[in-house]
Amino acid sequence: MxxxxxxxxxxxxxxxxxxxxxxxxxxxxxxxxxxxxxxxAGLGIALQPNGQAVLARIPGLLEHIDAYPVDAFHFYSVLPEDPGLLGTSDHPRRLREATGLGALAVRRSxxxxxxxxxxxxxxxxxxxxxxxxxxxxxxxxxxxxxxxxxxxxxxxxxxxxxxxxxxxxxxxxxxxxDYTGLCQWGGLSPTPDFWKGKHAAVDLYGNGTYMLAVSMSDSQTGWAIAQREPETKEEWRSIDAAAAENFKNSSPCGEWPYGARELVKNSTKIVKYGIYDxxxxxxxxxxxxxxxxxxxxxxxxxxxxxxxxxxxxxxxxxxxxxxxxxxxxxxxxxxxxxxxxxxxxxxxxxxxxxxxxxxxQGEMRTVSGVEECIKRNNFYRDMCSDPAKMKARFGV
Structure with a gap:
């Protein structure tokens, strides 16, 4: 048959x-x-070890995708009342060395x-x-x-x-x-000098706003900013040039340190999309x-x-x-x-x-109010000091 x-x-x-x-x-x-x-459409995707294990069943596929290895996680607070580095973790690098599978980043397109x-x-x-x-x-x-x-x-x-x-x-x-109440702005930008050569995923936490930046190649970084806004459709399409320029000039994240300002100001593509489950x-x-x-x-x-x-x-x-x-x-x-x-x-x-x-996690990363933001920052400080908690963050 x-x-x-x-x-x-x-x-x-x-x-x-x-x-x-x-x-x-x-x-x-x-x-x-x-x-x-x-x-x-869209920006970037994280390929975690559990997903890679399935892709690896198809000989040659992971090599053909040619995703970019992420070696470390960095967590920063831009809250004026509690600024600075919250912690780092080389969990992805150690996992790759131990199992052959670590965190990878790839442009969605x-x-x-x-x-x-x-x-x-x-x-x-x-x-x-x-x-x-x-x-x-x-x-x-x-x-x-x-x-x-x-x-x-x-x-x-x-x-x-x-x-x-x-x-x-x-x-x-x-x-x-269901709209989660969170909207994301995102883009692709030349990698700022601050992050060149680090193969890192970076979390930046503000008051009511959160930014993620991930190296996509030696020269390009993808980023996303989450904040509460009225419902926006999940279309992952680029916004028009005028709206993109307005965002670059008006977003508070465009003044943040740790490479954030350069990412926003120098973005070659900006999209806006609602977050749904x-x-x-x-x-x-x-x-x-x-x-x-x-x-x-x-x-x-x-x-x-x-x-x-x-x-x-x-x-x-x-x-x-x-x-x-x-x-x-x-x-x-x-x-x-x-x-x-x-x-x-x-x-x-x-x-x-x-x-x-x-x-x-989305709710925690975008909390408002100084007291709640400091609680969040302390959560990530604690997570960075505990490998088991770091592993649990990614659900694998």
């Missing part, structure tokens, strides 16, 4: 990885993306491009310009209709289409995402269709675990398919129910916990 034909919806951060791992196991995946090309390239190199078909419109479950397959009129049938479907997942809407209806789903599947990653459990970015949790989902899904359907032929609905059910039971508690912890 021929291998099962699998529809993978979404060619962003997780879809190509799911398709490549399915291909390795003998399935016939086809990847569909609503955009006409790999997305150039570059990750999209490199994943798509490698998937196509492995023989995965990617069809751009296909926006999911409807799913129809059948006894032995799923009929998928796209907005351009194309209709395809698959043995099963994996929804990897992110926060605004069309797959999730088809399964469970349109439930709006989603009401917890009690299940991620229906019949022959399953959700993974942000389509199932979108989280705030403050643990750096978004993409990595998607990769954990995919890794377990592949393992369960290998266990219950080793032939890679089209599985029965009963078999898929077992596979998808074990996936949800194995992953939902962990992802739900991380969604809550990520939102709590």
């Amino acid at each position: 021929s291998p099962a034909r699998v529809g993978v919806i979404g060619a962003g951060v997780s879809g190509p990885v799911a398709a490549m791992l399915l291909k390795q196991k003998g399935y016939d995946p086809i990847l569909y993306e609503r955009l006409d090309a790999p997305s150039d 570059l990750l999209h491009q490199r994943l798509a390239e490698f998937a196509q190199r492995l023989g995965v078909t990617i069809r751009y310009g296909h926006r999911l419109e409807a799913l129809a479950q059948e006894d032995d397959g799923v009929a998928v209709t796209f907005a351009n009129g194309v209709r395809e049938t698959f043995s099963f479907v994996v929804g990897c289409d992110g926060l605004h997942s069309g797959t999730r809407v088809c399964l469970f209806g349109d439930t709006p995402a 989603h009401p917890e789903l009690k299940t991620w599947y229906q019949g022959r269709v399953v959700l993974v990653g942000d389509a199932a459990h979108p989280a705030s970015p403050y643990l750096g675990q978004g993409a990595n949790q998607a990769y954990e989902d995919i890794g377990l899904l592949i393992d369960l398919l290998d266990k219950h359907n080793p032939s890679a032929e089209s599985p029965s609905t009963e078999t898929l129910t077992v596979v998808f059910g074990e996936l949800v039971r194995g992953r939902l508690p962990r992802t739900a916990d991380l969604v809550k912890k990520a939102r709590a």
Whole structure:
């Protein structure tokens, strides 16, 4: 019999990885993306050791992504009443030396491009310009209709289409995402002299405002500033030139020390986006269709675990398919129910916990009032002195 034909919806951060791992196991995946090309939206993504462990199952992929190693974390306070270095940690470097896997940073647009390239190199078909419109479950397959009129049938479907997942809407209806109350401004800038050669991720804490800066290469740094603002859509698109210039001239962070001023003033790209998560789903599947990653459990970015949790989902899904359907032929609905059910039971508690912890981290980093800010600063001082607490910060 021929291998099962699998529809993978979404060619962003997780879809190509799911398709490549399915291909390795003998399935016939086809990847569909609503955009006409790999997305150039967004700024950077952290690839943590737990996510890298899944990517490493695809020989040569991590080398092709060519992400930038992060060797250290630095924490600073710019609060006038409690300024200065809160602490540092070389946890990422030590972890890399011990296990071969540490923290990596990569531009989001570059990750999209490199994943798509490698998937196509492995023989995965990617069809751009296909926006999911409807799913129809059948006894032995799923009929998928796209907005351009194309209709395809698959043995099963994996929804990897992110926060605004069309797959999730088809399964469970349109439930709006929850705005966390935090908005982020972000950009890409030449690396300030203060941080050149340090391969660092830097947290800067103010009164009601938080800034993260991460080395993306020897010469470029990505940064994001979180603060409370009225709801802003999560689109990750560049703002117009006038708005960008106004931000550069008016943001208090543009006067902060430790390289912050240079990052804001010299940014070559500025985006603005709201931070959202989603009401917890009690299940991620229906019949022959399953959700993974942000389509199932979108989280705030403050643990750096978004993409990595998607990769954990995919890794377990592949393992369960290998266990219950080793032939890679089209599985029965009963078999898929077992596979998808074990996936949800194995992953939902962990992802739900991380969604809550990520939102709590965002709240802590943007607290207002001198007393509360000093409490926050002391929390990070303590964390830097305790390797176990440092490890827990990143959810791995």
